[in-house]
Amino acid sequence: MGAREEDREKAAAADAAAGLVDDGMLVALGSGSTVALVAAALGARGSRARFAAASPATATAATTAGLSLVDAASTGRYDLALDGADQVAADGWAIKGGGGAHTRERILIAAADRFVCVVGSSKLVDRLSWPVPLELQPFALAATLERLPRATLRDAPPTADGGVLADLDADLTDPGALAARLDATPGVIDHGLFAPDVVRELLVAHGDEVELLAR
Numbered sequence: 001m002g003a004r005e006e007d008r009e010k011a012a013a014a015d016a017a018a019g020l021v022d023d024g025m026l027v028a029l030g031s032g033s034t035v036a037l038v039a040a041a042l043g044a045r046g047s048r049a050r051f052a053a054a055s056p057a058t059a060t061a062a063t064t065a066g067l068s069l070v071d072a073a074s075t076g077r078y079d080l081a082l083d084g085a086d087q088v089a090a091d092g093w094a095i096k097g098g099g100g101a102h103t104r105e106r107i108l109i110a111a112a113d114r115f116v117c118v119v120g121s122s123k124l125v126d127r128l129s130w131p132v133p134l135e136l137q138p139f140a141l142a143a144t145l146e147r148l149p150r151a152t153l154r155d156a157p158p159t160a161d162g163g164v165l166a167d168l169d170a171d172l173t174d175p176g177a178l179a180a181r182l183d184a185t186p187g188v189i190d191h192g193l194f195a196p197d198v199v200r201e202l203l204v205a206h207g208d209e210v211e212l213l214a215r
């Protein structure tokens with residue numbers, strides 16, 4: 001699929017996602033180009049909902065679109081979380097964190113009554129194959145990397161919370177086992193593997209058609 005078609009699908013899915021937001025809702029927005037399109041679509045609809053942003057880039061997209069932001073530090077629950085993904089596999093596992101905001105995204109998604117993952121069809125895969133994004137503690141980074149010999153530091157600035165981004169070249173035949181291992185690895189703040197019980201609703205664009213898949 002060409003970049004133009006991918007962008008068209010992202011925009012179609014983003015517009016459908018904006019349609020899920022009612023005025024009066026508290027909505028968590030993730031990060032990435034799809035979420036920026038969601039923010040723009042919400043702005044175009046004149047949304048009067050209130051939003052938390054997972055990244056400075058999303059905060060900028062939201063304010064540019066005229067949306068009203070809340071402080072995530074003092075907001076406990078959200079009605080809805082909207083976010084993209086890098087890959088979503090047929091078994092429901094997803095990889096996020098291409099944009100390096102997966103730690104904050106997971107926190108916001110966990111605080112939402114409903115999470116809808118918004119993607120174009122190019123993100124759907126039979127099996128996960130991306131490297132797994134990691135956010136690592138800068139403290140004792142060398143020791144953490146010893147435990148993760150197949151991790152490569154990303155050429156990227158620190159995250160908004162001071163974390164170090166890396167990508168793990170991992171065997172993805174058992175994402176659940178890998179996620180558990182990474183969860184238990186000292187120095188790993190978070191990884192980009194999101195389980196099927198989290199990614200329960202998918203808004204997928206195929207061309208101009210958008211379908212909501214629920215599992």
Ligand code: 5RP
Nearest residue numbers: 032033034084097098099101
């Ligand atoms: C950022 C993410 C994004 O949702 C993911 O990288 C997809 O990005 P895009 O919408 O630009 O394709 O997880 O941490």
